Structures are given as structure tokens and as C-alpha cells.
Amino acid sequence: MTQGPPPGASSGRGAEQTGRTAVAIIGGGVAGLSAAFLLRDAGLTVTVLEGSPRLGGKLAVSEVAGVSVDAGAEALLARRPEGTGIIADLGLAGELEVPGTTSAGIWTRGRVRPLPRRQFMGVPADFDELAASGIVSPRGVARARQDRSRPASEPGGDESVTTRVGGRLGIEVVDRLVEPLLGGVYAGRCEDLSFEATLPALAKAAHQHASLADAAASLLPPPADRDADGAAQPASPVFTTLTGGLGGLPAALAAASGAVVRTSAMVRELTRTVVGWRLTVGSADAPEWLDADAVIIAVPATPAGRLLAGAAGRVPATGQAAAALGEITYASMAIVTLAFPVHAFAEPLTGSGFLVPAVDGRAVKAVTFSTMKWPHLRRENPAVQVVRCSVGRLGEDAVLQRDDADLAALAAADLSAAIGVRGSPVDARVTRWGGGLPQYSVGHLHRVARIRAAIAAAPGLAICGAAYDGVGIPACIATARLAADQVLGYLGSQGVSARARR
Numbered sequence: 001m002t003q004g005p006p007p008g009a010s011s012g013r014g015a016e017q018t019g020r021t022a023v024a025i026i027g028g029g030v031a032g033l034s035a036a037f038l039l040r041d042a043g044l045t046v047t048v049l050e051g052s053p054r055l056g057g058k059l060a061v062s063e064v065a066g067v068s069v070d071a072g073a074e075a076l077l078a079r080r081p082e083g084t085g086i087i088a089d090l091g092l093a094g095e096l097e098v099p100g101t102t103s104a105g106i107w108t109r110g111r112v113r114p115l116p117r118r119q120f121m122g123v124p125a126d127f128d129e130l131a132a133s134g135i136v137s138p139r140g141v142a143r144a145r146q147d148r149s150r151p152a153s154e155p156g157g158d159e160s161v162t163t164r165v166g167g168r169l170g171i172e173v174v175d176r177l178v179e180p181l182l183g184g185v186y187a188g189r190c191e192d193l194s195f196e197a198t199l200p201a202l203a204k205a206a207h208q209h210a211s212l213a214d215a216a217a218s219l220l221p222p223p224a225d226r227d228a229d230g231a232a233q234p235a236s237p238v239f240t241t242l243t244g245g246l247g248g249l250p251a252a253l254a255a256a257s258g259a260v261v262r263t264s265a266m267v268r269e270l271t272r273t274v275v276g277w278r279l280t281v282g283s284a285d286a287p288e289w290l291d292a293d294a295v296i297i298a299v300p301a302t303p304a305g306r307l308l309a310g311a312a313g314r315v316p317a318t319g320q321a322a323a324a325l326g327e328i329t330y331a332s333m334a335i336v337t338l339a340f341p342v343h344a345f346a347e348p349l350t351g352s353g354f355l356v357p358a359v360d361g362r363a364v365k366a367v368t369f370s371t372m373k374w375p376h377l378r379r380e381n382p383a384v385q386v387v388r389c390s391v392g393r394l395g396e397d398a399v400l401q402r403d404d405a406d407l408a409a410l411a412a413a414d415l416s417a418a419i420g421v422r423g424s425p426v427d428a429r430v431t432r433w434g435g436g437l438p439q440y441s442v443g444h445l446h447r448v449a450r451i452r453a454a455i456a457a458a459p460g461l462a463i464c465g466a467a468y469d470g471v472g473i474p475a476c477i478a479t480a481r482l483a484a485d486q487v488l489g490y491l492g493s494q495g496v497s498a499r500a501r502r
């Protein structure tokens with residue numbers, strides 16, 4: 001890193017500037033660190049600049065009653081290859097854990113009810129199973145059944161989840177099934193979320209099927225996989241995690257990347273120089289400058305937009321990207337992790353937890369029985385059950401203004417109302433995620449296309465992270481791969497890689 005003047009005051013690259021890097025990566029979350037790891041064999045100097053004192057962004061492990069549990073993302077989708085693939089490349093495949101249970105519930109209409117197995121993100125594929133679950137009223141089930149007799153929908157461009165799913169299956173299915181499932185992913189509202197962007201596989205399947213239930217069925221495995229003798233086989237687990245928590249992944253990526261990784265290195269400004277980019281890093285009082293041939297921006301949409309807006313004077317396309325990034329809003333939430341004595345529950349815990357529809361007006365939107373879902377956690381303290389409560393959806397900021405003790409008490413009260421709990425937790429931890437999840441609102445795919453087109457017009461720039469093609473970890477890693485490939489292509493075309501070899 002160079003103590004030096006802003007780019008207007010110099011050529012931007014002098015012989016005295018020893019802090020140059022081939023690739024600067026702004027943001028040390030899973031996307032930025034994956035990009036660094038994916039560049040490890042390119043023979044380039046790579047520098048990751050993380051603004052906070054801690055690597056990992058939304059991945060973090062914390063200790064509750066002696067158990068190390070994830071306080072951010074806790075489950076990795078195993079059916080996409082990017083997450084498990086990078087873990088295997090890190091040599092950590094042996095640390096992948098299998099869930100102890102996959103059944104989940106929905107707390108609605110007076111009790112926790114089993115989540116139908118034959119559903120795709122809450123869109124039911126089997127109306128008899130839906131009726132038996134009691135999640136939707138008999139009237140709601142009758143409305144949902146009309147999906148199979150209605151003519152095919154003719155959507156006029158992107159629509160909200162409420163418009164598309166509600167139009168086919170009725171609003172009760174949206175409110176009591178789809179909203180809680182999507183709420184678990186985006187903490188957003190179905191009337192704002194884009195059908196195409198949040199349910200892309202279903203949107204694609206819906207082109208082949210008049211009925212949305214049939215489209216959902218086409219995406220599900222057969223009702224029960226059977227072995228050669230006809231015995232039912234458990235389907236392969238949808239989710240996995242790491243023994244020490246997904247919060248361990250960032251440090252492993254950083255260590256294996258071979259990159260220079262700095263924390264407490266907030267990038268405040270990005271400017272185009274004659275031959276590359278200059279990053280202004282650190283406080284206004286003591287700024288540092290880093291010159292880079294190429295830059296990967298791996299921060300959420302809001303800071304990405306700010307950085308790109310600042311570069312628009314010399315590269316107007318970045319201003320267009322900034323405008324589109326500014327349209328992406330974020331939902332805040334908190335994770336309240338509670339540890340109870342194992343015998344505190346009215347009934348022994350079963351299943352992995354439950355979701356709570358927003359229409360039911362509870363503070364808690366999802367509850368994970370962490371030590372049931374991930375049995376390996378029980379080894380750390382067999383005397384407790386760890387329960388993770390998720391609080392806060394888009395527009396519910398008031399509840400998040402409560403102090404930690406209040407929020408923990410609120411979550412414990414909801415838990416007790418749902419499943420019956422005797423006594424208080426023996427330990428609690430509240431982790432706040434301000435602006436934690438981007439909202440893929442109607443028009444998201446077009447917005448991302450605008451961002452990508454504008455970034456492509458800025459030489460040596462790439463973007464990655466949760467704001468674009470999916471918020472889950474595998475999707476973030478996929479964007480990191482794309483960004484790494486784009487930067488390598490650019491550097492190769494400029495002949496920079498030869499100059500900047502380590």
C-alpha cells in the first residue's frame with residue numbers, strides 16, 4: 001500500500017510506487033475471498049481489502065453455551081456444485097456435515113404443522129398433502145386446486161411472487177407457504193419480490209406447464225427414491241455445513257488464496273488512472289492509495305454504487321452501474337441464538353425447526369433447532385439444545401431497535417408460544433445484520449443486466465456477490481468465478497499478467 005497523492009496529482013504509477021497490485025478485491029466476504037482463491041494459480045499479485053476488522057461478511061461463527069454455531073449463514077445448498085466444490089478444493093470435504101433431520105414445520109393457524117414434502121419453495125405439488133397439513137384453510141385449498149383447471153397464464157413481463165403465484169393458487173398459499181419460505185431466504189415481501197429472479201427454476205418450468213403445481217412437481221424428485229429391492233431410500237441431503245461452522249470458510253479461503261488479505265481497510269474511493277485504477281483506503285485523516293490493474297468489487301450494492309458513482313467522472317459507464325445498483329434495497333434482520341437445557345421443552349424437539357408466516361404477526365420469522373439439524377453440534381455441549389431464531393423482515397426495523405436482552409426475550413416468548421418451553425435460556429446471543437439481504441424486487445434481472453453491461457464498459461472492472469444472481473453461498477461463489485474469469489481475460493488482453501507476476 002502506498003502513501004501517496006491522489007491520481008490527479010501524478011501519473012498514477014511512478015517507479016517509487018511499490019504498493020501496486022495486479023488485482024484489488026474490495027470486500028472480504030465469501031464472494032471476494034472466493035474470487036481471490038479462484039485467482040490463486042494465475043501468478044498475479046492479488047490484494048483483498050476488507051473494511052471491517054473481521055473477514056467473512058455474512059459468515060460468522062459465535063459461541064453460545066460452549067457450542068460454536070453460525071450466527072450468519074448456517075446451511076450450504078449441497079445440490080449446487082460451487083459451494084461443496086470450493087470446499088473440496090480447499091481440502092475440507094471431510095468436514096462436510098449431513099443434517100440429522102430434514103423435516104420442518106410452519107407455525108400457523110394455532111400450531112406447528114408439517115411442511116408438505118411435495119412443494120417447491122412453498123408452491124404445492126400435491127393438493128391432498130396440502131389439505132392434510134392444515135397450513136391453508138379448506139377454502140384456501142379449494143382455491144389452490146383451481147390452478148389445474150385454469151388456462152395457462154400469459155405473464156406480461158416480470159411479475160411479483162404475489163401476482164404470479166397468488167394468481168394461480170390463491171393468496172393463502174402465498175401468505176402461509178411461499179412467503180415464509182422466501183422470507184427465510186430474502187427476509188422480503190412477496191408483493192415486491194420478482195417471480196423470475198427469486199424462483200428462476202419454477203419460472204422456467206412454468207413455460208412448459210399450464211399449472212404452477214405441475215411446474216413445481218416437475219422440479220421435485222420422485223415421491224420416494226427406491227433401491228433395487230424396492231426399499232425407500234432417503235434422498236441425498238439438500239443442505240450441508242462445515243464441522244466448525246460455515247463461518248470457518250472465509251479464513252480457509254483467505255489462507256489458501258495466497259493473496260494479501262487486509263482487514264480494517266475500508267475502500268473509500270475508486271478512480272480511473274491512465275493505466276488502471278486507484279483505490280483510496282482508510283480514514284480521511286490517514287488515507288492510503290493502492291494502484292491496481294484490475295478491480296473486483298465484492299461488496300453489497302449500496303457501497304458498490306457509492307464507489308462506482310465516484311468513478312463516473314472519468315468512466316461514465318460506472319455512473320450508469322451506480323444508478324442501477326442504487327435501486328437494490330436491503331432488509332435488516334437479527335439472529336437470536338438461545339441455548340436451553342435439553343429437558344426445557346414441553347415435548348422433545350423433533351425436526352429441524354419451523355417457519356412463521358408474516359400474516360400471523362409474530363416477531364420471529366424462522367426458528368432452527370440447530371442441535372437437531374446439525375447433530376455434530378451436540379458433541380460440544382450435550383446438556384443443551386441450541387435454537388436459532390431469525391427476527392426481522394423488510395420494513396420491520398422497529399423490532400430491531402430493541403436492545404439485545406429485549407430481543408432475546410421476545411424470541412424466547414414466541415418460541416414458548418409455539419412449542420412450549422419451561423424456564424429461561426442458559427445462554428443467549430444476538431447478532432444483528434443491518435442491510436443483511438438484498439431484495440430481488442420486480443425488474444431485478446433487467447437491473448442486473450444493466451449493471452453488468454455498464455461494468456463491461458469499464459476496463460478491468462468486475463463485480464460479484466449476493467446482489468446479483470442469488471443470495472445463497474453457491475450463487476455468490478458462481479459470481480466470484482465469473483468476476484475472476486473476466487479479470488483474467490482483461491489482464492491477458494492487456495498483457496498485464498506478465499508485468500505483475502509475483
Ligand SMILES: Cc1cc2nc3c(=O)[nH]c(=O)nc-3n(C[C@H](O)[C@H](O)[C@H](O)COP(=O)(O)OP(=O)(O)OC[C@H]3O[C@@H](n4cnc5c(N)ncnc54)[C@H](O)[C@@H]3O)c2cc1C
Binds near residue numbers: 030073074299437
Ligand atoms: C442472517 C443471514 C443468514 C443467511 N443464511 C444463509 C444460509 O443459511 N445459506 C446461504 O447460502 N446463505 C445464507 N445467507 C446469505 C449469504 O450468507 C450471503 O448472501 C453471502 O454470505 C454474501 O456474501 P458476499 O461476499 O456477497 O457479501 P458480504 O458477506 O456482505 O461481504 C461483503 C464484505 O464487504 C465489506 N465491505 C463493504 N464495503 C466495503 C468497502 N467500501 N471497502 C472494503 N470492504 C467493504 C463488508 O464489510 C463485508 O465483509 C444468509 C444471510 C444472512 C444475513
